[in-house]
Amino acid sequence: MKDVCLKCGNKLDSDRVCTNCGLKIDIYEKIQNASKLLYNQGLQKAKLRDLSGAIDILKRSLKLDKNNIDARNLLGLIYFELGEVVSALQQWVISKHMKETDNIAVGYIERIHHNQHKLDTLNTAVKKYNQAILYIQQQSEDLAIIQLKKVISLNPNFVKAYCLLALCYIHQNSHSKAKRYLLKVLSIDKNNYVALKYYESITIDEEDADEALHHRPDKKKQEVAYSRPTAKKENRMSTSIMQIAYVIFGVVIGLAVAIFLINPGQVKGKTKEIDDLKKLIASSETEYEEQVGTLTNENGQLKKDVDEKTALIASLQEKDVFYDAVDYLQKATAYYLGNDLLASANELIQINTNDLTSTATKELYQKLVSETYPKVAVKGYNEGYKLYSTGKRTRNNSYFEEALVQLQAAHRFGSHSDIDDKVMYFIARSYGYLGENQQAIDYYNKMLTNYPDSKYKKDAQFFLNQLQSN
The missing domain is CATH 1.25.40.10 (Tetratricopeptide repeat domain)
Known part of the structure; x- marks a missing residue:
């Protein structure tokens, strides 16, 4: 049994109480053992790909004993597996500060820092993720989706990016696409709370839709009818009025001819009624044409808005591609000036020359390639x-x-x-x-x-x- 305090290193008295800080060593050892037990539970969950559950348990382990190096290092590894490199490094740096020798966290940190290209790639992924959040706040979901797809291409295990991308597709009612990304999250972290909730909400909506379709057809038809645009209702209503008016007109003409043949003296008395009906038909035709013209104008304006939005997205995509190419070019230039020609060439080879739209960037690219x-x-x-x-x-x-x-x-x-x-x-x-x-x-x-x-x-x-x- 140890005769020194595990907290401050001073001697213990006969009751195994520290003479300096007053720590009861038996209680402290029980707390340490509880922390180790939680670490083992977290390790088992991590092996079963229940990463969210492992994180919760490891955090509880560290609350009991912040010096539990194994728990802290494992927590960092799980964060890294989830694509959260910053959180992983934070845990490993704390671990290194607590124990600088014989600590696997030191190797993790050095491995990341020595791979500068990988570190830059992960940094770029974080920046694009933050930009996607900004686009969502601006209600530009299409642009956010573009950014998030680039994020997961740079950091394929970034769980938060997958969840946010799935949420964008859910908001756009593209449930099949959302499901694909949620299943990717669950393959990385099978009990991810956010992914499970999103997936459950999609499944419930689809089950409700199926039930309404198969078991309550009248209600479904009623809902569909209520969901039609008002303009279309008015359009169809006007068409019906016209059809009825034409039928009435035909009937009236037929009656007029019959009356003329049977009793020519009554024709004059019916002429005013026929004129009134003609005026009613002409008025209905005018109203119908006005409604068609209004709908045509609205449709043209809507098409114009869609075209402008599409052009804006295409323009932003081109700019984003250009900025990415310039970013590679800047890194290549820095490596070249630092006399690291291989690193410079590795950056240059990722550039598509068609993305360099300015003469200056093209000339710089050609010079670096030739050098x-x-x-x-x-x-x-x-x-x-x-x-x-x-x-x-x-x-x-x-x-x-x-x-x-x-x-x-x-x-x-x-x-x-x-x-x-x-x-x-x-x-x-x-x-x-x-x-x-x-x-x-x-x-x-x-x-x-x-x-x-x-x-x-x-x-x-x-x-x-x-x-x-x-």
């Missing part, structure tokens, strides 16, 4: 060839795997350069040594097709025949 791509390709080939040669000499497959990383980079940034044929040749050779024959065959064929005059042609054809004959 980085050839150098990165040559460096990748030189380092890859050395690793390939070492692997061939030592028969150690790890060298071939490392060689492929460098050679693939050389091929990616040196496509159609004067070294591309030998780059593809040694990629194929490396795959061959690793036993990945189909990959090797593909690269041999690609090299022979693109560079039929290469000096490696005979060797490539020889090894290709060998692989195809096996």
Whole structure:
């Protein structure tokens, strides 16, 4: 049994009470054990993908013992799995502050900080998520949906973004799309409260609709009738009036002819009634034409509003694509100035030149490509060839795997350069040594097709025949 205080490190008296802070060590140990028990429960829930439940339990564990490093590190991992990187880092930084040695949280933090590109991507996802919230507050759901789709492409496990996207689709009555994103959330966190509530609300609405359709058809028809626009009702009503008026007119004419034949003296007395009916029909026709004209004008204005909205969305999408391209270009420039040519090339290769609409950005892009791509390709080939040669000499497959990383980079940034044929040749050779024959065959064929005059042609054809004959 320990004879020092777990809180302040001073000695305990005979009753196991700290002589400095007065802590009763037995009670403190019980609290620690309860915290550890909750940690184990949280761990079991995390293994079962009940991440929301695990978070609740781990928070209770930390309330009992804030120094429970295992609980804090696991809480950070769960936040990271849910795409909430900031919350994850917060837990790991606190954990590192409490224990700087033999703490797995230190490795988590370093792994994120050393992958600057990944960190920038996650940061961009958070910014776009916040922008989507702003669009929703401005009642621009279409723009919010565009932003949220980009968020989940940058951070595929960002649960809050999936839920918000599903909510937008629910508001637009696109329940099938909302369901797809809610099911994605539940595959990450099977008991996510928000996703379950949204899914339940959609399911209840659909069940109510089905029940109304199959069991209460009269009521359904009545509801549908009430839901029609007022303008359409008036339109149909006017049409009915016209039809009735024409029928009456026909009947009246028929009667007039009969009266004329039977009793010509009565014709004059009926003439005024016929004139009155004609006036009534003419008035109904005028009212009908006025209503048609009003509806036509309203429809034209509505179409104009839709076209303007569509044009605005397209314009904003173009701007957003341009800003993304400029963002990659700025990062590439920063890496280039820092003499990190590979990182600069990796940023440049993500840019679609059609997205760079200004002359200045296009010129900067072309300059950076010409300064980085050839150098990165040559460096990748030189380092890859050395690793390939070492692997061939030592028969150690790890060298071939490392060689492929460098050679693939050389091929990616040196496509159609004067070294591309030998780059593809040694990629194929490396795959061959690793036993990945189909990959090797593909690269041999690609090299022979693109560079039929290469000096490696005979060797490539020889090894290709060998692989195809096996």
